[in-house]
Amino acid sequence: MPKANITFDDIGKTVSVPAGTRVIEVSERIGAGILYGCREGDCGTCMMQVLEGRDNLTEPSVLEEKVLRENMANGHDRLACQAQIIGDCRIRPA
């Protein structure tokens, strides 16, 4: 299975994960500072800032786009409970 590295900038840790893993699954286990509410793309609590590798995350759904807009996200922000890792990236809590 293809693997990808995700780096959590706030805690300085890099994890190698199978492609397709959601950011939430990794960040919770490694203790990164992203916070979660609903876990289903609704509340916007899990907003994260993508520092590198924006194209290495799955495209946001229409719903995620809407939640990001409502939460005044900027172009580098994604929901960690939604975004799936498909290539190397570096992120931090928004």
Add this chain to the structure above:
Amino acid sequence: MAAADAMTDAARHREAVAIAPGVHWIGALDPALRTFDIILRTEQGTTYNAYLVRGRDGVAVIDTVKAEFAEEFFARLESVADYGEIRAIVLNHLEPDHSGALPELLRRAPQATLYISARAPAILNGLLKSVVPRPKPPLVTVKTGDSLSLGERKLRFLLTPFVHWPDTQCTYLADEGVLFCGDLFGCHLCDGRLFDDRIGEFWPAIDYYYAHIMRPFAHQVREALAEILPLEPRVLAPTHGPILRERPRRYLEHYQALARRPANGPPRLAIFYISAYGNTAQMAEAIAAGAGEADGVQVSTHDIETGETAAFLDLIEGADAVAFGSPTINGDAVKPVWDLLSSLATIDVKGKRAGAFGSYGWSGEAIWLIEERLRGLKMQLPVPGLRIKLIPSTEEIAACHAFGRQLADSLVGGPGSARTLDLAEIG
């Protein structure tokens, strides 16, 4: 009593109290409150502090009060402003003790724009969804550096997330140096004299409040202080307890001390255990010995049965890794272990290394249950839990050594520290 004295005690009137030119306290006193948020005792009651700032172009209300105290809040507000003048309502966080009067305030001042942090809309929805008819106030979500102009003066926002809700922010009125700091620097103390210099000594109330509300977020408190200190505020206007205006730097420094990162010594591993027949104790000893072989890790062991939870929490807060040992009794870890584990929510343990171990007779559930709890606390478990059936053999003691060594190595660049981790290892 002279009228002047009566006016200096907010318990004797229902008017606003000036705290700076064009700035008033419009909060409410709750002298009878005896517990707060379930977890705090409040033998001195509390206050819900709300504020009103007047500028040439209108008025901003900063925070409200708990719903039951709305009437007192509105009476004080009406003594200094008309509802039609309110341009802005700022909520520094949405906890119900400060947002309780919001629905009614929105009804009375429908023209007012709500200013909340970018993390707050979801929480706002949760609070307003049951209000009929549902208020739909004009809404602005703010980030650090954004400001709100009232004409000649400005309110500036600083996001200070998680001290203690996700949406927490502070609001700064630069021309008077007043920082509306939300629950930061607050305490549960109901005294109608309102100002620190009139009240005297209340450090214990501040410490108690910090310990129960802020301590789990020590890291975020440090980040908030880094934003606040350079402002050199002349008045700290918190949402509970006295307004702090006598050498306010004292309170900032006090918070710095309370939230201080444990001293930069060698990495520390603290091992906690409890043992009925000495088997889990033997494991703890061997784990400590193994960990001691890792270069530069300071190891300590503690018998949960005879120690004090408060002292243990201090130790764990300062440790980089923790291990918990319990025998399995009736299919579970024993109560003193759970008591300690449940207290961990009052300190900041996220991301620390942790491990579980214990002796068992036939089923050994304690270890898995402890591990589950540690994961639930978002601690990292670099080494799988270690269970040993009844009395440890020589080989099993060696396994304890290895367990301790691996846990310690994960702190000092041995296998498991800076390198890329695999997802499978951290689950």
